[in-house]
Amino acid sequence: MIPKYQDIQKAHERIKTFIHQTPVLSSKSINKILNVDIVFKCENFQKVGAFKFRGATNAVRLLTKEESEKGVTTHSSGNHAAALSLAAKQLNIPAYIVMPRNAPEIKKKAVEGYGAKITFCEPTLQAREETLYAVQKETGATFIHPYDNFNVICGQGTAAKEFLEEIPDLDIIIAPIGGGGLMSGTAISAKAINSEIKVYGAEPLNANDAFLSFTKGVLIPAGPPKTIADGLLTSLSPLTFQLIRENADRILTAKEETIVSAMRMIWERMKIIVEPSSAVPLAVIMENRNLFEGKKIGILISGGNVDLNHLPF
Amino acid sequence: MIPKYQDIQKAHERIKTFIHQTPVLSSKSINKILNVDIVFKCENFQKVGAFKFRGATNAVRLLTKEESEKGVTTHSSGNHAAALSLAAKQLNIPAYIVMPRNAPEIKKKAVEGYGAKITFCEPTLQAREETLYAVQKETGATFIHPYDNFNVICGQGTAAKEFLEEIPDLDIIIAPIGGGGLMSGTAISAKAINSEIKVYGAEPLNANDAFLSFTKGVLIPAGPPKTIADGLLTSLSPLTFQLIRENADRILTAKEETIVSAMRMIWERMKIIVEPSSAVPLAVIMENRNLFEGKKIGILISGGNVDLNHLPF
Numbered sequence: 001m002i003p004k005y006q007d008i009q010k011a012h013e014r015i016k017t018f019i020h021q022t023p024v025l026s027s028k029s030i031n032k033i034l035n036v037d038i039v040f041k042c043e044n045f046q047k048v049g050a051f052k053f054r055g056a057t058n059a060v061r062l063l064t065k066e067e068s069e070k071g072v073t074t075h076s077s078g079n080h081a082a083a084l085s086l087a088a089k090q091l092n093i094p095a096y097i098v099m100p101r102n103a104p105e106i107k108k109k110a111v112e113g114y115g116a117k118i119t120f121c122e123p124t125l126q127a128r129e130e131t132l133y134a135v136q137k138e139t140g141a142t143f144i145h146p147y148d149n150f151n152v153i154c155g156q157g158t159a160a161k162e163f164l165e166e167i168p169d170l171d172i173i174i175a176p177i178g179g180g181g182l183m184s185g186t187a188i189s190a191k192a193i194n195s196e197i198k199v200y201g202a203e204p205l206n207a208n209d210a211f212l213s214f215t216k217g218v219l220i221p222a223g224p225p226k227t228i229a230d231g232l233l234t235s236l237s238p239l240t241f242q243l244i245r246e247n248a249d250r251i252l253t254a255k256e257e258t259i260v261s262a263m264r265m266i267w268e269r270m271k272i273i274v275e276p277s278s279a280v281p282l283a284v285i286m287e288n289r290n291l292f293e294g295k296k297i298g299i300l301i302s303g304g305n306v307d308l309n310h311l312p313f
Numbered sequence: 314m315i316p317k318y319q320d321i322q323k324a325h326e327r328i329k330t331f332i333h334q335t336p337v338l339s340s341k342s343i344n345k346i347l348n349v350d351i352v353f354k355c356e357n358f359q360k361v362g363a364f365k366f367r368g369a370t371n372a373v374r375l376l377t378k379e380e381s382e383k384g385v386t387t388h389s390s391g392n393h394a395a396a397l398s399l400a401a402k403q404l405n406i407p408a409y410i411v412m413p414r415n416a417p418e419i420k421k422k423a424v425e426g427y428g429a430k431i432t433f434c435e436p437t438l439q440a441r442e443e444t445l446y447a448v449q450k451e452t453g454a455t456f457i458h459p460y461d462n463f464n465v466i467c468g469q470g471t472a473a474k475e476f477l478e479e480i481p482d483l484d485i486i487i488a489p490i491g492g493g494g495l496m497s498g499t500a501i502s503a504k505a506i507n508s509e510i511k512v513y514g515a516e517p518l519n520a521n522d523a524f525l526s527f528t529k530g531v532l533i534p535a536g537p538p539k540t541i542a543d544g545l546l547t548s549l550s551p552l553t554f555q556l557i558r559e560n561a562d563r564i565l566t567a568k569e570e571t572i573v574s575a576m577r578m579i580w581e582r583m584k585i586i587v588e589p590s591s592a593v594p595l596a597v598i599m600e601n602r603n604l605f606e607g608k609k610i611g612i613l614i615s616g617g618n619v620d621l622n623h624l625p626f
Contacts (some may be wrong), residue, residue, distance in 0.1 A: 023336070089581060134550045181528045271617035273584040304584035308577060313621050 001150050003243070005192030007183060008157035011058045013184025015155060018057050018090065022046050024160075024166055027269045033283060037296045039170075040266075041163040044274050047095050047112070049201040050231075051159050051182055051302050052083035052146070058155030059144045060087040068093050070140035075121075077103035078231060079303055080146035085114035087276040096141050098131045100124075104307055147181030148237035159183025163298055164193045172292070174281035175300040177201040177251065178232035180240025186300060187247030198249045202281040204229045205253040213245065214251045228256055228312055231277035231302060252291075255281035260312045262286055266301075273304045276312070316464050316556070318505030321470035321498060322357070324371045328468060331403065335359050335472075337479055340582045347598060350609045352483075353579075354476040357587050357617025361399050361423070363392035363544075364472050364495055364615050369400040372457045381406050383453035388434075388441040390416035391544060392616055393459035398427035409454050411444045413437075417620055438618030460494030461550035470498025476611055477506045486611040487594035490514040490523040490564065491545035493553025499613060500560030501519050514557065514564040515594040517541075517572060522548045524564045527557060541569055541625055544590035544615060565604075567596035573625045575599055579614075586617045589625070 022045045031037055043051035055277035060072060072095030081097045084225050088095035099108065101121035111118055121131035136143060144152065151223040159182070160173060173188040187199045203210050207225030213236055236244065244251075254262070263279035266272065281299040285292045344350055356364035362567030383409030387397050394410045401408035408429035412421065413436035424431055431461060434444035449456060457465065472495070473486060488499040491499045500512045516523050521605040526549055534548040547556065557564075567575070576592035579585065598605045 049584060267586055267621060271362060271586040273580055273586060308580060308624070308626050311621070311624070 001186070003150055003153050003157070003160030003188060005188055007150075007154045008161055011151070011295045012158040012161055014061055015054060015158065016059075019054055019158075020124035021162055022135065024163065025270060025272070028283075029246040030265060032244050034289065035271055036055070038271070038299055039297070040299050040301050041159060043159055044272060044301050046303070047259045048079065048082040048086050049303050050079035050083060051156060051300070052079040053087065054062055054158050055149070055152035055181060056080065056083035056087040057150060058092060059123035059151040059162065060084070060091060060152050062151050063093070063142060067142050070142065070146050071095060072131060073098070073135050073139065073141040073280065074144050074146065075099070075108055075132045075252045076146055079305060081107070082110045082114060083117070084144055085111050089115045094139070094141070096135045096139055098128055098135060100128065108309060126267075147179035147184075147234070148178065148239050153181050153184050153240070153243070155185070156182045157189045159300055160189035161193070163300070164307050166189060166196065167298060169296060170197055171295040172198040172200060172296040173300070174200045174202050174284065175245070176229070176232055176277050176280045176302050177203045178234075178277065179234040180210060180236040182300060182302060183210075183248065184240045184243035187244060191247050199247060200284070201244065201248050201251040202282060203251060203253050203283040204232055204259060205255050207232050208253050210244065211251045211253050213241055214248070217245070217269045221278070228259055229277040229280055231275060232280065242253040252284040252288055254280055254287050258283040258286050273306060274301050275303050275306045278302045279280050316463055316497070317500060318467050318470075318472065318501055320463075320466070320467045321474055321502055322566065324458060324464070324467035325471040325474055327374055328367060328370045328471065332367055332471075333359050334475055337412055337476065338583060338585070342582050343578060347602065348606045349598065351598070351612055352480050352610070353612050353614050354472060355585065355614050356472055357585060357591065357614050359361070359616070360609040361392065361395040361617045362616050363396060364401065364469060364613070365392040367471050368465035368468030368494060369393065369396035369457065370464070372462060372464040373397070373400040373404060373406060375464050376455060376545060377404070380455050383455065384453065385457050386411070386445060386448050386454040387457050387459065388412070388445045389459055394420070394429070395427060397457055398424050398429035402428045407452070407454070409448045409452055409490055411448060413441065416558035419620060447551050450590060460492035460497075460547070461552050466494050466497045466553070466556070468498070469495045470502045472613055473499040473502035474506070476613070477503060481507065482609060483510055483611040485511040485513060485605070487515050487597065488613040489542070489545055489590050489593045489615050490516045490549075490557070491590065492547040493549040493557055494521060495615060496523075497553045497556035499611060500557060500610045502558050511563070513597070514561050514562045515597040516564055516566050517545055517593060518566040518568050520545050521566050523557065524566050527561070527564045527618055532556070541572055542590040544588060545593065557558055565597040565601055566579075567593055567600050569589045571596040571599050577626055586619060587614050588619045591615045591617070
């Protein structure tokens with residue numbers, strides 16, 4: 001089933017009262033430096049500090065009574081795990097999270113804090129999938145994939161919907177691409193609301209599977225990517241690849257050092273904490289000035305969960 | 314001349330269109346951890362990243378035509394220098410800033426970026442005052458003191474005025490104390506708007522001149538203080554001491570390690586960048602839980618200018 005804008009509208013009605021309508025901020029000094037007019041949709045202020053709470057909430061609220069009793073599960077060491085845990089907790093639904101043993105302490109604590117049950121596994125994709133399968137078998141919990149999931153994508157699309165309802169006159173909207181959930185939802189919402197808006201994806205050059213897939217027209221999974229943008233390590237799924245091919249105009253990449261500069265620029269000029277993944281859209285603008293000068297650009301800030309003990313500056 | 318609330322009201326009318334009405338934010342998780350209901354007035358989002366822009370703007374806009382032509386001057390290596398430079402620039406008034414040679418590069422650049430003329434001096438108070446005197450003599454510029462100045466204090470008081478107009482039902486309001494400009498303005502506004510509100514000052518234990526002065530009833534200047542809260546190194550002036558004695562209820566102190574924990578809590582939980590000085594009010598709550606539990610508390614976040622290369626975590 002392919003998500004349509006009507007599905008995103010329904011998702012928004014469903015989750016509206018449980019999520020934050022996050023603020024839209026801008027910075028005169030960043031605009032002056034880059035000769036642009038950028039507005040930032042700040043999902044770093046969303047619950048659990050990331051847009052992922054939208055998709056998780058939508059998915060959890062659509063479970064049947066029987067599914068709810070058995071709970072939800074996923075494997076993740078990142079924002080989706082925290083988002084799913086909190087979304088489940090709000091409905092008193094059990095959440096079972098499979099996490100690699102070497103996940104950062106802070107992420108383990110966040111998930112535990114939301115009352116989820118963690119099962120640790122070896123830090124390989126195979127171990128994660130096998131452990132998840134075992135947990136599912138034992139508990140009967142429903143697997144909520146972080147992005148290859150209709151309801152999750154519809155939830156993520158509500159961020160761009162809110163954004164464009166508040167700021168309708170964008171020339172370009174840019175979202176970061178990891179697994180493609182945010183990008184898919186953003187592209188569907190943006191094109192439905194105003195087909196003139198250019199929809200760009202932003203990806204680290206060191207994890208450019210979406211760029212390659214989009215350019216070549218076939219799904220090319222990421223090698224083991226090495227990027228500071230730890231939210232963008234995953235590859236597109238068949239579903240998100242299809243949605244992005246159909247709705248996005250272009251995918252642009254940025255170098256690691258530009259991502260760090262962009263992150264620092266946001267921290268210093270805007271006084272907000274964003275994770276490296278969220279800086280990739282601004283980095284893409286910094287590396288492609290001619291595409292963006294004089295334009296009104298909307299950037300989706302995906303989240304603000306960073307380890308303050310390991311900053312890149 | 315002693316500032317009254319009417320003077321702050323007039324200041325607010327005067328500067329309103331030139332400043333940001335900064336947002337008020339809160340954090341469910343911080344409230345839960347400390348069993349309080351805290352709202353934060355976020356002057357880190359003010360122009361130049363600090364409340365100082367309010368006082369500087371008010372002072373500069375009250376210059377006579379003749380004074381304006383000759384310009385303004387101050388000695389400062391911090392937020393007041395940047396604030397005065399931008400406030401002057403907006404009116405095409407020359408600004409002459411005396412700065413110690415060893416001021417951080419980033420602060421020099423900020424002031425230069427606002428078009429001010431910097432005169433460097435040795436990093437001693439004596440050298441700063443002598444150099445300022447020489448600059449004044451040469452240029453005829455008006456000295457705008459960072460806090461021992463009627464118009465500056467009235468400008469700073471507009472932050473608490475905005476805050477209480479948006480959130481009228483506070484039990485307690487807390488501001489950090491350095492030279493006492495923000496604290497004086499806050500206390501005057503708060504007591505005038507609602508005499509029931511408790512007004513507390515927050516100071517690093519390692520720079521507790523205001524605490525000692527307030528407690529003993531005589532102005533005791535700071536020794537050379539050593540604190541991470543670099544905005545709070547200065548001592549009260551006779552004027553701010555008088556205003557604080559008359560209007561504040563209490564001054565509380567916090568240890569360095571608590572200030573760092575409070576700063577980190579704000580960064581991690583609220584995803585906003587605040588400077589160490591701004592974390593002192595929360596640190597004071599953390600060290601005096603019994604005074605604050607169950608209360609609705611307003612905290613003035615003074616600014617967000619930190620050197621990302623020298624973070625305490």
